[in-house]
Amino acid sequence: MKEKKISQAVIKRLPKYYSCLRHLEEDNVAKISSSEIGKILDITPSQVRQDLCNFGGFGQQGYGYDVSKLKETIATILGLDKQYSLIIIGAGNIGRALLGYTGFKKHGFEVKAAFDVKTDNLKYDGIEVRHMDELAEYIRTHQVDIAVIATQKTVAQDVADEVIACGVKSIWNFAPIDLNVPKSVIVENISMTESLLVLSYRMNELE
Amino acid sequence: MKEKKISQAVIKRLPKYYSCLRHLEEDNVAKISSSEIGKILDITPSQVRQDLCNFGGFGQQGYGYDVSKLKETIATILGLDKQYSLIIIGAGNIGRALLGYTGFKKHGFEVKAAFDVKTDNLKYDGIEVRHMDELAEYIRTHQVDIAVIATQKTVAQDVADEVIACGVKSIWNFAPIDLNVPKSVIVENISMTESLLVLSYRMNELE
Numbered sequence: 001m002k003e004k005k006i007s008q009a010v011i012k013r014l015p016k017y018y019s020c021l022r023h024l025e026e027d028n029v030a031k032i033s034s035s036e037i038g039k040i041l042d043i044t045p046s047q048v049r050q051d052l053c054n055f056g057g058f059g060q061q062g063y064g065y066d067v068s069k070l071k072e073t074i075a076t077i078l079g080l081d082k083q084y085s086l087i088i089i090g091a092g093n094i095g096r097a098l099l100g101y102t103g104f105k106k107h108g109f110e111v112k113a114a115f116d117v118k119t120d121n122l123k124y125d126g127i128e129v130r131h132m133d134e135l136a137e138y139i140r141t142h143q144v145d146i147a148v149i150a151t152q153k154t155v156a157q158d159v160a161d162e163v164i165a166c167g168v169k170s171i172w173n174f175a176p177i178d179l180n181v182p183k184s185v186i187v188e189n190i191s192m193t194e195s196l197l198v199l200s201y202r203m204n205e206l207e
Numbered sequence: 208m209k210e211k212k213i214s215q216a217v218i219k220r221l222p223k224y225y226s227c228l229r230h231l232e233e234d235n236v237a238k239i240s241s242s243e244i245g246k247i248l249d250i251t252p253s254q255v256r257q258d259l260c261n262f263g264g265f266g267q268q269g270y271g272y273d274v275s276k277l278k279e280t281i282a283t284i285l286g287l288d289k290q291y292s293l294i295i296i297g298a299g300n301i302g303r304a305l306l307g308y309t310g311f312k313k314h315g316f317e318v319k320a321a322f323d324v325k326t327d328n329l330k331y332d333g334i335e336v337r338h339m340d341e342l343a344e345y346i347r348t349h350q351v352d353i354a355v356i357a358t359q360k361t362v363a364q365d366v367a368d369e370v371i372a373c374g375v376k377s378i379w380n381f382a383p384i385d386l387n388v389p390k391s392v393i394v395e396n397i398s399m400t401e402s403l404l405v406l407s408y409r410m411n412e413l414e
Contacts, residue, residue, distance in 0.1 A: 009216040015404035078404050079411035093304030100300060103383055103400055109407075146406065170410050172403065176310055188406035190399065193310055196379060197222035197285050199353065199395035200316075203377050204286035 010051050014078055016041050017051070021071035033064040084109045085143045086172075089159050090151035091116035091129045094174050098148060099124035109146070113138060139166035150174045160187075217258050221285055223248050224258070228278035240271040290315045292350045293379075296366050297358035298323035298336045301381050305355060306331035316353070320345060346373035357381045367394075 020040050024032060034048040041048075052070070055077055075081060086104075088095050091114050099114055102125075114129045115138075122129045130138065138144075147163040149156050149171060156175035163171065170186045173179055179187050227247050231239060241255040248255075259277070262284055282288060293311075295302050298321050305311075306321055309332075321336045322345075329336045337345065345351075354370040356363050356378060363382035370378065377393045380386055386394050 007216075009214075011405055011408055012401070014408060015398070015401040018404065019400075077408065077411070079407040080404070082407075082411075084407065084410075093300045093307060097300030097304060098399075101399070104403060107400065107404065107407075109403060145410070170406060172406055186406065186409045188402055188409065190397070190402050191222070192305075192308070192397065193226075193314065194219070194222040195395055195397050196311060196316060197225065197287070197314065198218055199377060199379055199393065200286040200289075200291065200314075201218055201221060201284065202393045202395065203291075203352070204284075204289075 006054050010054055013041075013043070013051055014074060018071065018074045018078060018080075021067055021074065024067045025071055029067050031064045032067055037065070080107055082108055084145040085112045086110065086146045086148055087112055087138070087144050088114040088148045088150055089116075089132075089135065089163070090149065090174075091118075091122065091124070092150065092152075095148075095150035096124055098150060099127055112142065112144070136162060136166050139163060139168060144168055146170045146172055148172045148174070149179075153177045213261050217261055220248075220250070220258055221281060225278065225281045225285060225287075228274055228281065231274045232278055236274050238271045239274055244272070287314055290317065291352040293318045293353045293355055294345070294351050295321040295355045295357055296323075296339075296342065296370070297356065298325075298329065298331070299357065299359075302355075302357035303331055305357060306334055319349065319351070343369060343373050346370060346375060351375055353377045353379055355379045355381070356386075360384045
């Protein structure tokens, strides 16, 4: 690991800061202290200051942070000033849940197409489910920033290989499997089992 | 934060260690070094040693870790030597994806019932979807270790309040909202938006 690299833990907290600041801005809060942010997010004020320091010191001792400015800066760090085109591969329950979720669009993520081995002329929220046979051709002829893998575990690696071969550089993976990808490809996993095991750990920690 | 408390980052890595060790055991690997574990999980060997040290030193310099023993110890830490009864509230796409996922059972998590405002006599993988009106009575008369909230964002807090009032102590939350709960209740969130924003951060970091 490189010394200068921002730690995974900090990166994972950035969306929480962003969401917190967005709500504060909606509530017309102009300034906020590290203690107040810490209280909302259940982390220590010094952790808040340290985290935000990683991205340039936005706060001023005794004055707190400018909510809108800090929100905009974090949005830029998170790449939310851009637009991303997503395709969803696998239109089972998870795929359909993603197709039906409107929350991503406001952050600049737009689902452009969905693919499955079964299509049955289905449409979810205006997006037609295409046959997997059309996947490669679609990627070659459209801008695809992120491929979402929402297939069965058994075919997830094959799907990853296919989209990578077609030039996709970023994968959001919902299949319960660790994908093997070249170093140049980014994979972000959503692991339900890991989350459940963290819950179970915390239940046992209490006992 | 208490000094002795295991950090969130370490806790979140525990399921990864567990899954890695489970696969090694299946492949009949008896011993493994911190470097090898690190290589599989893409973390430094010193981080591996430090993490596992938190739970008592299982390794021996120059000999590595006993795969089965370490797996069992981590399983116990994660509470996987126990059985948990889950109920799923909300039988939309996410709820149905959870009902259909068989992977939890092998870790001791069993879905016992599902609830929704619409029932239509639906059954998923042998589990009948009951009406929300039956929720309180069900919790009062059955063992419910974990309530899974897979409802719309708008009703998630009400559902949380109801299950907590009936005595549920642990919530696995899929709704995109931060639940307000008493200190004694454990909530583990799965946030798809946060995961997507981490992906977006990493895409921009590369540029």
